[in-house]
Amino acid sequence: MSEATNTQPEFQIQTEYVADPYTLPLEDVNPAQGVLFQNDAHWPYFERLRKEDPVHWSAESEFGPYWSVTKYQDIKYVDMNHQIFSSEGGITLADQDEDFTLPMFIAMDPPKHDEQRKVVAPVAGPRNLAALEPEIRQRVCNILDDLPRGEEFNWVKHLSIELTTQMLATLFDFPFEDRYKLTRWSDVATAPPGTGIVESEEQRRAELLECLEYFTGLWHERAKRDEPGNDLISMLAHGGSTRDMLDRPMEYLGNLILLIVGGNDTTRNSLTGGVLALNQNPAEYDKLRQDPKLIPNMVAEIIRWQTPLAHMRRRALVDTELGGKQIKAGDKVCMWYVSGNRDPEMFDDPDAFVIDRPNARSHISFGFGIHRCMGNRVGEMQLRIVWEELLKRFHKVEVTGEPERVYSSFVKGYSELPVRLIEN
Amino acid sequence: MPKITFIEHDGTEHTVDGEVGLSVMRAAIDNLVPGIDADCGGECSCATCHVYVDPSWMDKVGQPSDREESMLDLNPERESNSRLSCQIPVTEDLDGLKVTVPEFQM
Ligand code: HEM
Numbered sequence: 001m002s003e004a005t006n007t008q009p010e011f012q013i014q015t016e017y018v019a020d021p022y023t024l025p026l027e028d029v030n031p032a033q034g035v036l037f038q039n040d041a042h043w044p045y046f047e048r049l050r051k052e053d054p055v056h057w058s059a060e061s062e063f064g065p066y067w068s069v070t071k072y073q074d075i076k077y078v079d080m081n082h083q084i085f086s087s088e089g090g091i092t093l094a095d096q097d098e099d100f101t102l103p104m105f106i107a108m109d110p111p112k113h114d115e116q117r118k119v120v121a122p123v124a125g126p127r128n129l130a131a132l133e134p135e136i137r138q139r140v141c142n143i144l145d146d147l148p149r150g151e152e153f154n155w156v157k158h159l160s161i162e163l164t165t166q167m168l169a170t171l172f173d174f175p176f177e178d179r180y181k182l183t184r185w186s187d188v189a190t191a192p193p194g195t196g197i198v199e200s201e202e203q204r205r206a207e208l209l210e211c212l213e214y215f216t217g218l219w220h221e222r223a224k225r226d227e228p229g230n231d232l233i234s235m236l237a238h239g240g241s242t243r244d245m246l247d248r249p250m251e252y253l254g255n256l257i258l259l260i261v262g263g264n265d266t267t268r269n270s271l272t273g274g275v276l277a278l279n280q281n282p283a284e285y286d287k288l289r290q291d292p293k294l295i296p297n298m299v300a301e302i303i304r305w306q307t308p309l310a311h312m313r314r315r316a317l318v319d320t321e322l323g324g325k326q327i328k329a330g331d332k333v334c335m336w337y338v339s340g341n342r343d344p345e346m347f348d349d350p351d352a353f354v355i356d357r358p359n360a361r362s363h364i365s366f367g368f369g370i371h372r373c374m375g376n377r378v379g380e381m382q383l384r385i386v387w388e389e390l391l392k393r394f395h396k397v398e399v400t401g402e403p404e405r406v407y408s409s410f411v412k413g414y415s416e417l418p419v420r421l422i423e424n
Numbered sequence: 425m426p427k428i429t430f431i432e433h434d435g436t437e438h439t440v441d442g443e444v445g446l447s448v449m450r451a452a453i454d455n456l457v458p459g460i461d462a463d464c465g466g467e468c469s470c471a472t473c474h475v476y477v478d479p480s481w482m483d484k485v486g487q488p489s490d491r492e493e494s495m496l497d498l499n500p501e502r503e504s505n506s507r508l509s510c511q512i513p514v515t516e517d518l519d520g521l522k523v524t525v526p527e528f529q530m
């Protein structure tokens with residue numbers, strides 16, 4: 001297969017798309033188009049690929065040539081075999097900016113990945129979370145109690161963004177009044193230039209360096225304390241294998257951005273997706289009101305149904321075979337989680353949202369293998385607490401208009417969901 | 425059938441029948457023993473079936489594979505007797521096996 005190029009074409013917003021992929025020659029089916037996701041039009045693309053060409057080569061795309069892996073078992077196979085399918089050099093279809101690469105363990109192979117992950121893992125671990133739960137619940141309650149009553153508002157902005165930002169602030173023990181900086185840095189790190197967030201690569205770098213500067217201040221403050229706190233910065237500043245990380249500032253910034261981004265859009269979009277799913281399925285909302293004990297399973301089902309990250313990408317290290325296709329060393333391989341979660345061989349009636357679905361927890365939204373989401377329990381806990389507290393307060397969070405979806409084949413989410421609260 | 429005892433974090437014991445050829449994880453799930461998620465269904469790729477093996481049984485259950493080792497190693501609550509229960513096949517030799525379920529799965 002042809003060499004993937006390193007230079008990204010200028011980013012251009014695409015507005016046109018083919019709604020019915022069955023009208024295309026199979027080789028022209030390319031699901032990696034932000035416009036498809038923005039219009040919720042990607043579903044038939046994956047349905048066709050799962051049926052006709054589960055491991056599929058696209059010779060041309062905005063991101064260069066790549067393989068699409070669309071069935072649950074094949075995706076899991078790729079994710080588990082990190083010695084064949086490498087994360088080194090980037091984990092989204094888009095290539096990293098050659099001159100400004102942030103080293104982060106999500107984009108590393110063992111042994112470096114393992115060393116770095118082990119240091120920060122406890123911050124997102126269930127033991128630490130159990131200790132933080134009362135504080136997090138209190139913050140959730142405050143946000144819910146302050147929501148506008150009797151009028152329409154944007155759920156994404158008032159609840160989803162606010163809450164995930166506060167959660168991150170808690171994990172970092174970040175100055176509460178400055179927390180909006182976290183949201184800003186997350187957006188800056190992920191948005192393509194020219195889409196309204198940043199105007200240029202230069203602006204992006206400048207803002208990310210401000211982020212580094214801010215966190216360098218926090219590092220010095222935490223490093224001085226004799227009793228290290230349970231927050232991420234303290235863990236890095238006191239951890240045996242990371243204590244000198246400040247000497248490698250890009251690595252420090254990389255780890256920060258990884259947690260800020262990893263913990264932001266994903267949970268944000270699950271919080272919004274859950275409201276949308278329950279509104280589209282009123283019988284499930286009834287089921288939930290009758291039996292709040294279904295919340296933990298519903299949380300898994302929301303994360304399956306939403307699939308907040310549509311894909312993760314690997315690069316083949318050696319020639320290999322998958323689903324009868326010959327993959328060449330160097331090829332980009334895209335694991336479409338969004339498709340695996342709708343694979344009928346894994347989930348009965350996969351497009352249905354069923355809050356007591358028996359195997360909801362088997363969803364592939366967190367990935368599998370050594371890179372499996374480190375923040376899975378953080379995300380689950382936030383969703384669980386929000387739904388517990390929502391049910392106590394409101395009969396319904398009613399969707400009052402169409403959602404606006406994000407232009408991206410990576411972050412699968414919403415910029416707007418108009419809602420109104422109906423009191424108990 | 426070999427008997428397997430799962431001890432919950434709070435000390436509650438569950439003794440269940442294991443089926444030879446299936447995993448210790450399956451014995452827990454099939455008998456509704458709490459505390460084991462097994463999100464990946466037993467393919468050594470989620471590490472949510474973590475257990476601590478009673479030290480006196482460590483020799484009998486054998487060594488983790490490289491793949492299991494790489495998953496176990498990422499768990500901050502790993503101890504020297506940690507295993508992923510989906511990677512321990514039930515055999516007649518394991519009749520009487522005791523394992524402790526951790527307070528939290530990662
Ligand atoms: C519903 C919420 C979330 C979803 C769907 C999600 C999804 C994912 C996925 C798909 C991966 C890559 C898995 C793979 O390659 O096999 C990942 C990795 C990661 N996530 Fe999450 N995530 C969520 C929440 C969070 C939160 C709240 C945090 C931080 C507090 C976080 C931090 C991370 C980190 C650090 C990694 C890298 C793990 C590694 O490479 O070893 N995630 N996440």
Ligand code: FES
Pocket residue numbers: 449461462463464465466467468469470471472473508509510511
């Ligand atoms: S069930 Fe997933 S690792 Fe054992």
